[in-house]
Amino acid sequence: MQFEGSHILSVNQLDLDSINTIFNIANKMTPYALREKRTKVLEGAILGNLFFEPSTRTRVSFGCAFNLLGGHVRETTGMASSSLSKGESLYDTARVLSTYSDVIAMRHPDAYSVKEFAEGSRVPVINGGDGPNEHPTQALLDLFTIKKELSHSGMGIDGMHIAMVGDLKYGRTVHSLSRLLCMHKDIQFTLISPSELAMPDYVIADIENAGHKITITEQLEGNLHQADILYLTRIQEERFPSQEEANKYRGKFRLNHNIYTQHCKSNTVIMHPLPRDSRAQANELDNDLNSHPSLAIFRQADNGLLIRMALFALTLGVENQLEKYECPVNWYSRKADR
Amino acid sequence: MQFEGSHILSVNQLDLDSINTIFNIANKMTPYALREKRTKVLEGAILGNLFFEPSTRTRVSFGCAFNLLGGHVRETTGMASSSLSKGESLYDTARVLSTYSDVIAMRHPDAYSVKEFAEGSRVPVINGGDGPNEHPTQALLDLFTIKKELSHSGMGIDGMHIAMVGDLKYGRTVHSLSRLLCMHKDIQFTLISPSELAMPDYVIADIENAGHKITITEQLEGNLHQADILYLTRIQEERFPSQEEANKYRGKFRLNHNIYTQHCKSNTVIMHPLPRDSRAQANELDNDLNSHPSLAIFRQADNGLLIRMALFALTLGVENQLEKYECPVNWYSRKADR
Amino acid sequence: MQFEGSHILSVNQLDLDSINTIFNIANKMTPYALREKRTKVLEGAILGNLFFEPSTRTRVSFGCAFNLLGGHVRETTGMASSSLSKGESLYDTARVLSTYSDVIAMRHPDAYSVKEFAEGSRVPVINGGDGPNEHPTQALLDLFTIKKELSHSGMGIDGMHIAMVGDLKYGRTVHSLSRLLCMHKDIQFTLISPSELAMPDYVIADIENAGHKITITEQLEGNLHQADILYLTRIQEERFPSQEEANKYRGKFRLNHNIYTQHCKSNTVIMHPLPRDSRAQANELDNDLNSHPSLAIFRQADNGLLIRMALFALTLGVENQLEKYECPVNWYSRKADR
Structure with missing residues (x-):
C-alpha cells in the first residue's frame, strides 16, 4: 500500500509487503528508542492524540513515539470533555480537530467509529482501538514481537506453532493477530479456552482456508509442549452468567x-497484551515468571513504540529522512535490556 | 492598544485599529497553519493552557496555535483536579501558575473569573471564555471569517446584511460579535428568534446607537433573502419552562x-459557532449542506487557529520575527481546502 | 550521593553535601526560570509526568521545569484512566511506562507506592508525593527558601529560630522539613498546634537527638516574637471528631x-506550602498580608521550579552542560519580582 497520507484503520488494509515495510522501518527506529541517538525529523509536526476511551499505555505509547521523532503532542482524553457528548457528529469533530494537527491517533469505544472519523479528517488517522472491532497497532506489535523472538532461535513465522490461551471469543488481539498470521505459511494453531469463550467460527474458517492446522481444546496441560509461542489473554469473569x-x-x-x-x-516465548491482573486472586500469568528470559510481555510494549514510530514516519512520508535529522543524545540513558 | 505584555480579556478593549492589527497578523499566519512552511519563533516558550471548564475544540485550538509557533504547552483541565476546589483564591492560583509559563489561555465557568485571575498573573492572560460573560477569540474569529468570506464577492463589512438566528438571549457569541460590528458602518441586522430568546435590550440599544438598522422577527422564512451572512446558534431546549x-x-x-x-x-455565507447537534432529532443545521461552498462553519474553526496564533505573537511581541525563525516543512501535509 | 541515573524517593537519601549540590544547581537555574536566557540541554528528552493523584501545582511545576530545560512532557493524571484500576501491579506499570520516557515524576495516594514503582522502572523516578509518606521536592524547596530568605539578612540556617504552626500531626511537609533541619546546627523550634494535632513523638525525638531546642505550645500569641521563620500549615477541620x-x-x-x-x-519570613483557603470562613493566612515583603509563599512556588529543574538536570547528568546549550529569549518576558 501507499502509506504517505493514508489512514491506518484495519489489518485488512495490509499485505505481506506492507507489513515488511513497517517492520523494516520499525527496526530502524531501535537506536532512537534506545537513546543511542535521536532524530528531529518531525520537529514542528503535531500529533492529535484523541483518546475518547481511556488507555494509559496505548495513549502514552503513541505520544512518546511522536516525541521520539521530534514532534509535539496535543492530547484529548475522555468523552465527557468532548463535544461528542453534545450530539456533535464524528464528521464534524474530525473536520475541526484535524485542522489542529498533522496526523491523528484515535481510540474510541464504538466499533467503526475511527473509520467514520477518518472520513471527515483532513490528515492521516491511525486507529488506536475502536471498541470491539480492531486495534491494528497491537496486532502489528504482536507479529513483530513473534518475528523478533523466533529469530533468536533461527526460526521464522512460517512453520511455527502458536498456542493461544484464555478468552479467544472477546479477545480482540487474538482475532487480529490470527488474521495477520493467515498471510503466512504452515502454522500450527493450538486454541485453548473454555468452550464458552472459544475462538469465533469465522476466525477458525480463515485459519483453515489459509491452510494452517488447528487444535481446539479446553485443556492447558499436555497441549503446550510443542508451542514456540504461548499467547495468553485474560478471562474476564464477568463474561460468565x-x-x-x-x-x-x-x-x-x-x-x-x-x-x-x-x-x-x-x-x-510467553506473550500477553497487558495489562495483566497481578492480584493474588487473579488467574492469568504469575509474577514468578517475571525474570524468565522467555517472558516477552515487556518487550511487546517496547516493540509497540517502534511500530508506532514506524507508522508515523510512513504516513507522514519521512521514513527516508530519519538519518538526515539525527543528533546525539547528551543525557543519561538507561542501558538496553532487550 | 499596546499588545505586548497585555491581557486579552474582552472585545471592549479593542478598537478598529487593534482589530486590524490582529487580522493582519492572522493573515500572516496562514502559510504556517497550512504547513507551507513553519516558524520556530516561540521555541522554548511555554503556554499555560488552563481549562477549568471543558471545551475540547477551544482548548486544542489554543494549544495547537502555540505549537505552530514552536512553543511548549502545559495543560490543566477541569476543576476537580485543581486547588480551586479547596478554597484557593484565583489570585493565589494565578500567582503560582503564572510562574510556570510565558502566557496563559484560560477558560472558566464563572463570569469575570478570567479578569480576576489576570490581576494575580505575572504573564499575559488570554480569555478563552468566562462563562456567560465573554469569549473574545470566538468573536474575533467570527468577524475575521465574515471579512474573508465577503471579500470573495468584493464586499466589506461596512454595508453588509447579517441575519442572526436561534438563541439570541443566551448566545454569548452573537452578543460579542454584535459589539464588534457596532464599530463598523451601515449594517443591516435581522434578528430571528423565539420571543423568549430574543436579543437583550442593551445589545439592541448598542446596535441602534451605532446607527445600524434592525429587523426583529420570529419568522425565518421570508426574512433571509437579503442576508449576506447567516449566523446560526443553537436553541437549547432546556431554556424553556x-x-x-x-x-x-x-x-x-x-x-x-x-x-x-x-x-x-x-x-x-452560513456560519455557526459549533458544535452543532447532528442527531436526527436536532433542529439547527442539517448535514445536507456539508459540501455547500457557502458553508463556512469549518473555515471558522480554521480561522480560529490563525486568530489565536496572532494573539500569542502579539502579546509576546514576536509578530515581526516570524520570518526570521522560518524553516521548511519536511513531512506530508494536507492540501489546503479553504 | 551519585545523582546520575538515581531515583529521588526520600529526604533520607540526602546528606548535607547532596543538598548543597542540589541548591547550587538550583541557583544556576534562576536565569532560565526568569527568562533572561534559555537552555535546550534536554531537547528531545521525555518526562513521564505520572500523577495518579491530582495536584495541579506540583504537576505543572514538574512539567514546566522539564520544558524549561528543553524537553517534552507526556502526562498521565488520575487513577481511573489507568490500568492500575484493573489490578495491574506497580511493577508492571513501571516496566511498561518507563520505556516511554527518560525520567519519571510520580505522585500517588499510597505510601511507598513510588518506591515500589521505582523498583520496576528502567529510568530515574522522582517522588512527587506518595500519600502520607513523603514529598521530598517540597521539603527541598522549603529548605532552599529558608536559606535564600535568611541570606537577605545575613543569616544562615544554623542558629535560626523557626516556628511551625497548625496541623503538625498530619502535615507531611513539616515532618520532612524537620528531618532536613536536623542535619543543621543550633536551631530553635517552636511548635504551635492544638494538642490533638501535635508533632509526632518520633519527629520530636529526632530534633532533640540532633541537639536542637524545642518549645511546644498551643498558643500563637507571645510565642512568635523571636521567630526568623514562621511556617504555617492548614488545620483541616475534618481531622476533629x-x-x-x-x-x-x-x-x-x-x-x-x-x-x-x-x-x-x-x-x-512567612511560609506556607499552599494551597491556602482564602474563603471568608477560613482560618489560616489572610490576604491582607499579600503585599507584605516578608510573605515568601509565592517565592516558595518559584523556588520549587528551580529545585525540580536541578533534580532533572542531576538525575540525567546534564548539570554541567546547561551553558553549552544556551540560547537567547526572543519574546516578551515578565520582569523578575523576587
Whole structure:
C-alpha cells in the first residue's frame, strides 16, 4: 500500500509487503528508542492524540513515539470533555480537530467509529482501538514481537506453532493477530479456552482456508509442549452468567513458573497484551515468571513504540529522512535490556 | 492598544485599529497553519493552557496555535483536579501558575473569573471564555471569517446584511460579535428568534446607537433573502419552562439545503459557532449542506487557529520575527481546502 | 550521593553535601526560570509526568521545569484512566511506562507506592508525593527558601529560630522539613498546634537527638516574637471528631496583618506550602498580608521550579552542560519580582 497520507484503520488494509515495510522501518527506529541517538525529523509536526476511551499505555505509547521523532503532542482524553457528548457528529469533530494537527491517533469505544472519523479528517488517522472491532497497532506489535523472538532461535513465522490461551471469543488481539498470521505459511494453531469463550467460527474458517492446522481444546496441560509461542489473554469473569460458572475455570488457564517448566519447551516465548491482573486472586500469568528470559510481555510494549514510530514516519512520508535529522543524545540513558 | 505584555480579556478593549492589527497578523499566519512552511519563533516558550471548564475544540485550538509557533504547552483541565476546589483564591492560583509559563489561555465557568485571575498573573492572560460573560477569540474569529468570506464577492463589512438566528438571549457569541460590528458602518441586522430568546435590550440599544438598522422577527422564512451572512446558534431546549413550550419551536429555526435554496441568496455565507447537534432529532443545521461552498462553519474553526496564533505573537511581541525563525516543512501535509 | 541515573524517593537519601549540590544547581537555574536566557540541554528528552493523584501545582511545576530545560512532557493524571484500576501491579506499570520516557515524576495516594514503582522502572523516578509518606521536592524547596530568605539578612540556617504552626500531626511537609533541619546546627523550634494535632513523638525525638531546642505550645500569641521563620500549615477541620471540637480552635492558629505586626519581628519570613483557603470562613493566612515583603509563599512556588529543574538536570547528568546549550529569549518576558 501507499502509506504517505493514508489512514491506518484495519489489518485488512495490509499485505505481506506492507507489513515488511513497517517492520523494516520499525527496526530502524531501535537506536532512537534506545537513546543511542535521536532524530528531529518531525520537529514542528503535531500529533492529535484523541483518546475518547481511556488507555494509559496505548495513549502514552503513541505520544512518546511522536516525541521520539521530534514532534509535539496535543492530547484529548475522555468523552465527557468532548463535544461528542453534545450530539456533535464524528464528521464534524474530525473536520475541526484535524485542522489542529498533522496526523491523528484515535481510540474510541464504538466499533467503526475511527473509520467514520477518518472520513471527515483532513490528515492521516491511525486507529488506536475502536471498541470491539480492531486495534491494528497491537496486532502489528504482536507479529513483530513473534518475528523478533523466533529469530533468536533461527526460526521464522512460517512453520511455527502458536498456542493461544484464555478468552479467544472477546479477545480482540487474538482475532487480529490470527488474521495477520493467515498471510503466512504452515502454522500450527493450538486454541485453548473454555468452550464458552472459544475462538469465533469465522476466525477458525480463515485459519483453515489459509491452510494452517488447528487444535481446539479446553485443556492447558499436555497441549503446550510443542508451542514456540504461548499467547495468553485474560478471562474476564464477568463474561460468565454466574460466579459459579466462572469458578469452574479458576486456575485452569493460568501460567506460572511451575506449569511453564512442566509443560512447555525451554524456550517457548510467553506473550500477553497487558495489562495483566497481578492480584493474588487473579488467574492469568504469575509474577514468578517475571525474570524468565522467555517472558516477552515487556518487550511487546517496547516493540509497540517502534511500530508506532514506524507508522508515523510512513504516513507522514519521512521514513527516508530519519538519518538526515539525527543528533546525539547528551543525557543519561538507561542501558538496553532487550 | 499596546499588545505586548497585555491581557486579552474582552472585545471592549479593542478598537478598529487593534482589530486590524490582529487580522493582519492572522493573515500572516496562514502559510504556517497550512504547513507551507513553519516558524520556530516561540521555541522554548511555554503556554499555560488552563481549562477549568471543558471545551475540547477551544482548548486544542489554543494549544495547537502555540505549537505552530514552536512553543511548549502545559495543560490543566477541569476543576476537580485543581486547588480551586479547596478554597484557593484565583489570585493565589494565578500567582503560582503564572510562574510556570510565558502566557496563559484560560477558560472558566464563572463570569469575570478570567479578569480576576489576570490581576494575580505575572504573564499575559488570554480569555478563552468566562462563562456567560465573554469569549473574545470566538468573536474575533467570527468577524475575521465574515471579512474573508465577503471579500470573495468584493464586499466589506461596512454595508453588509447579517441575519442572526436561534438563541439570541443566551448566545454569548452573537452578543460579542454584535459589539464588534457596532464599530463598523451601515449594517443591516435581522434578528430571528423565539420571543423568549430574543436579543437583550442593551445589545439592541448598542446596535441602534451605532446607527445600524434592525429587523426583529420570529419568522425565518421570508426574512433571509437579503442576508449576506447567516449566523446560526443553537436553541437549547432546556431554556424553556417545559418540553411543550420547546416543542412549539421545533424546526422553526433550522436550516437545511431545501430552506437555504428557497429563502437565501445563492452566496449567503452560513456560519455557526459549533458544535452543532447532528442527531436526527436536532433542529439547527442539517448535514445536507456539508459540501455547500457557502458553508463556512469549518473555515471558522480554521480561522480560529490563525486568530489565536496572532494573539500569542502579539502579546509576546514576536509578530515581526516570524520570518526570521522560518524553516521548511519536511513531512506530508494536507492540501489546503479553504 | 551519585545523582546520575538515581531515583529521588526520600529526604533520607540526602546528606548535607547532596543538598548543597542540589541548591547550587538550583541557583544556576534562576536565569532560565526568569527568562533572561534559555537552555535546550534536554531537547528531545521525555518526562513521564505520572500523577495518579491530582495536584495541579506540583504537576505543572514538574512539567514546566522539564520544558524549561528543553524537553517534552507526556502526562498521565488520575487513577481511573489507568490500568492500575484493573489490578495491574506497580511493577508492571513501571516496566511498561518507563520505556516511554527518560525520567519519571510520580505522585500517588499510597505510601511507598513510588518506591515500589521505582523498583520496576528502567529510568530515574522522582517522588512527587506518595500519600502520607513523603514529598521530598517540597521539603527541598522549603529548605532552599529558608536559606535564600535568611541570606537577605545575613543569616544562615544554623542558629535560626523557626516556628511551625497548625496541623503538625498530619502535615507531611513539616515532618520532612524537620528531618532536613536536623542535619543543621543550633536551631530553635517552636511548635504551635492544638494538642490533638501535635508533632509526632518520633519527629520530636529526632530534633532533640540532633541537639536542637524545642518549645511546644498551643498558643500563637507571645510565642512568635523571636521567630526568623514562621511556617504555617492548614488545620483541616475534618481531622476533629466533631465540628464542636473544631470550633474550639477557630481563629487560634491564623495569621493576618494585625497579628503579624503585634507578635512578630519586622522581618519574620512567612511560609506556607499552599494551597491556602482564602474563603471568608477560613482560618489560616489572610490576604491582607499579600503585599507584605516578608510573605515568601509565592517565592516558595518559584523556588520549587528551580529545585525540580536541578533534580532533572542531576538525575540525567546534564548539570554541567546547561551553558553549552544556551540560547537567547526572543519574546516578551515578565520582569523578575523576587
